[in-house]
Amino acid sequence: MKLMVLGAGKSAADVVYEGVKNGKEVHWVIRTTGTGPSFFASARGKGPFKNAFEAAHTRVIASLGPSIFNSENRWTNFLQHSQLGRFLVEQVLAKQDQAIRNEADYHGRDKTKGFDQLEYDTPFFWQNGPGGLIHHDDFWDIISSNVYIHRDQVKSLDKNLARLDGGEELACDALVCGTGWTPSLKFFDNEQLSSLGLPVPLDNEPREVSQLWEKLFHEADREICSRFPMLANPPTHPHQKTGTTTYRLYQGMAPIENSSILFLNHLNTGNKMLAAEAQAIWAVAYFDKQIKLPSKEDMEKSIATWVAFSRRRYLSNGELGNSINFESITYVDALLAEIGLSAHEKEWRKQWFEPFQPSDLGKAWAEYLQKHGHR
Template identity: 40%
Template sequence: MIEYDVVIIGSGLYGIAAARCFLEIHPDRDLIILESEASIGGTWSKDRVYDDFWTQTPLGMAEFSDIPLEVPLEDQIHLGFFPARYITKYLEEYLDGHSYGGKTLRDRVLLGHKVTSAVKDASKWKVLCGASEEIFITRRLVVATGLTSKPHQPLLPNRDAFIGEVLHHRDFGQSSLLNNPRVVNIAVLGGGKSAADVVYACAKAGKSVSWILRENGCGPAAHGRAQGRGPYTNSISMFNTRFISSFSPSVFAPLSAWSWLLHGTNLGRKFVDWVWESADRQNRSHAGYQTRQGAGSGFEKLEPDTPVFWQNDGSGIDQRPDFWEVVAEKVNVFRSNITNLSETTIRLRDGSVLAADVLICATGWESALSFLNPQESARLGLPVLRKQERPEDAAKWSRLESAARDNILRRFPSLADPPVHFAREMATTPYRLYKGIAPLDDRTIVILGHIQVGNNFMAAECQALWATAYFDERLHLPSQIAMANEVALSNVWCRLRYLGKGQMGIWYYFDLVPYIDMLLADIKLRSYRRSWALDLFSPVTAKDIRRLHQEYVGCQGRGVRI
């Protein structure tokens, strides 16, 4: 049993950012990172990346603020996007290049340490790792497991009869199936961006690919153009400006005359609608779902069910120049449910019978928070089954959310009229974390990286700084009632703004800039802001926030509470 000042669970972007931030400000503290896998990096670990897995965040943004990421080969960059393996290399070198108190960040990572329970005893947490049976005691616990740790494996009818391989896309990078000449026919199940990446990789490798999307789900993800407009090299740079961000009705943005003009007036809402509808038409035209010449069977089924504004289908960037060409010409698309597996075939409800040597399930993720028991999870504001929620808590949140809904619709009337869409039933309560990070009544734990945003590097750094200030008790927190009202407001807004994807209250896809502005305003940090013109029209990049740690120390002093 060993005691630490800080224990971090998870070594992905958020865990690494938290470790660096805490140690930059408190270099003499004892800190350990527990990683369940055999390598660091989470989504970007060497066990999960593959050649055709590329970033959706461009150079200048896909990096931490203190060290730039470099891609040595120009032909490995397309409009700023590049292969994920460069992030893997960057993170490995990042751990070795940061040392505090005579220990590098890598020295502080324990691989193969899967946390099986975390229990609070008085003012300290007892964290148990199952395989090693080690116990770690800490006064400050950081949960940075993220949302892509535990694969969701779907129920497949008659799966045992299938003699081919069935794997989740998380394990695709470790597999050798693309180089195996005996693997000819590959089926990919799922409609999201991860499915699209796997489909593209398999088709590029010359495999015969069948892409299966459920008939009763949210439908295929929207794929935005990588190409930017005007002075912006790529579309992500455009969306990471404060000007373009203002066209998303975001609860994180402060009330202003500009926001009221855009979202509170009939003329403003018509203009905002026109902007989003133009972007949606451009994306659909670029893909050519209904018009592309030479497209294979079912290509038109990849057209999203809802406009990109609403995000009910999710979204991604077609960051390879030949993405649509490869998919259209080399992939057969089906939108139907799997009804049966036999030795070498997959039968669908529409009567299609697909030959398959391998079935890849790009079917998303489950909660990686099972090491917290339901009572602890409910207390902390983490998802629990609805039937496990106390009736008095359910009644309280129902009252708060009813008032919040009226508030949101007064501010953003356009959210009252969503399109026809697939509405998912949620078996669990949503996240109820203040600022998407902190429980309402426990200053000893934070939850980092349990949000969906367009740039996790920047979100990770800003969440880490906010969490450090929170542990240092350098934040002015409102009353618990005020915090609960803010959580209810955020959750209701998320459901109205992002429909099915927003049900858990953590989908902030178009809201990164106002979200980090809100976090940094809480800490009273401003070194990342520039002249009014640059602030409005230039994308927020990693170099803009590189002075935040120094500003924090200069303004607040080195805290003593962690």
């Protein structure tokens, strides 16, 4: 059986791997009009950490990158606002990027099936496209030895045949699209989408509204570039624009003009479960009227800052203004701080070097319920 897999991200990679393991001839097609191949990092842990995910959920690691949610302290100021601090961060990031490329060994393996075409275009720090962790020790050996790689578009499909734009015709018994998904908000009409701060086709937004937000975004972008010089000059990269407006939700959840509804987990983030649970606590506090919200003007500025940061930090991935891929921990800390919760905090050594655990959010829930009389 001949299997074609379309897509560049983790879901496509998993299907490709399982296809080979089950004896299929696999062709992996990555379109040229997207952001290119994904980076795939090892999931193995180092030092005291069981895996890479655990290490990434320490505040010391979370503090390395520029984040609008980082608390201002000597450590983050040193890392982001001094030349020496930025140099050290850039060295750490470059070392990690090189480690990812070295493990894959894109140019040292058999290239007869196109393996070298899997090398990602933009350094992993920028997250211009989807990325993921590799959970199989033999992943790269399996892919390089068995999988045919094509950087091309699928032009047409016929019975047991796929034609690519470049002229290749590939025998194909099954096609799997590992191309992700698009959140559907089609149960709202365009006027409702706009009023709720949700993405709406660009042509459907009133000109005066567009001009207001573009002014806010422009001002916020200048602030982000000044605050985080690392983000001011992104590398050359394949960029994809979106045909809609951005998300315009306070704290990624709350419409400015309607306090009767929240939108949870409409985020691109490295740990959706952690973010969703923290958002749930924030949502309860919001509807309990236990959060002192800023003025409308300050909420607009906060949203504009988030959108500007998302676009600068995550390039194509940040176009919708809702990407905080490496900011899960600092985002959760910011939400809990706004509610006035501190039970999840630990003594300084554990606070900085111990992974953020689900039990920490359990403590935050218990603190909130005790403070506000819930039974």
